[in-house]
Amino acid sequence: MAPLNALHDSEIATRLATLDGWARHATRIVKIFRFANYYETMAFVNAVAWIAHRSDHHPDxxxxxxxxxxxxxxxxxxxxTAxxxxxxxxxDALFSL
Known part of the structure; x- marks a missing residue:
C-alpha cells in the first residue's frame, strides 16, 4: 500500500462538511455516539471493531x-487522510441502520 499524505486544511474542511456531527480536534476527527443502554453501546463498539478490521484502519x-x-x-x-x-x-452508515 502506498504511503498516505495528510490532507490540507481546505480539503479537511470540505470533507468534514459532508459528515454529520464530526468535529476536528487538531489532527483528529471526533464524534460522540449516544445509546439507550450499555448493551446497545457495546453492540456498536463490536460493529465498529469489525469495520475497522475489514478496513485495516482503527479509530480510538x-x-x-x-x-x-x-x-x-x-x-x-x-x-x-482520506x-x-x-x-x-x-x-455513520452503521449508526443509521
Missing part, C-alpha cells in the same frame, strides 16, 4: 455506559 474508542466517542487520525501520515473520512462515513 472511548466507551461509557450509554455513549462511545470515536476518534480517527492516520498516525503514519501525521494527521488526517482513510479517516472514509472510516467516519462507514461508521
Amino acid at each position: 474508542l472511548e466507551v461509557g455506559y450509554n455513549h462511545c466517542t470515536v476518534s480517527f487520525t492516520t498516525h503514519d501520515a501525521g494527521g488526517l 482513510r479517516d473520512f472514509d472510516g467516519a462515513a462507514k461508521i
Whole structure:
C-alpha cells in the first residue's frame, strides 16, 4: 500500500462538511455516539471493531455506559487522510441502520 499524505486544511474542511456531527480536534476527527443502554453501546463498539478490521484502519474508542466517542487520525501520515473520512462515513452508515 502506498504511503498516505495528510490532507490540507481546505480539503479537511470540505470533507468534514459532508459528515454529520464530526468535529476536528487538531489532527483528529471526533464524534460522540449516544445509546439507550450499555448493551446497545457495546453492540456498536463490536460493529465498529469489525469495520475497522475489514478496513485495516482503527479509530480510538472511548466507551461509557450509554455513549462511545470515536476518534480517527492516520498516525503514519501525521494527521488526517482520506482513510479517516472514509472510516467516519462507514461508521455513520452503521449508526443509521
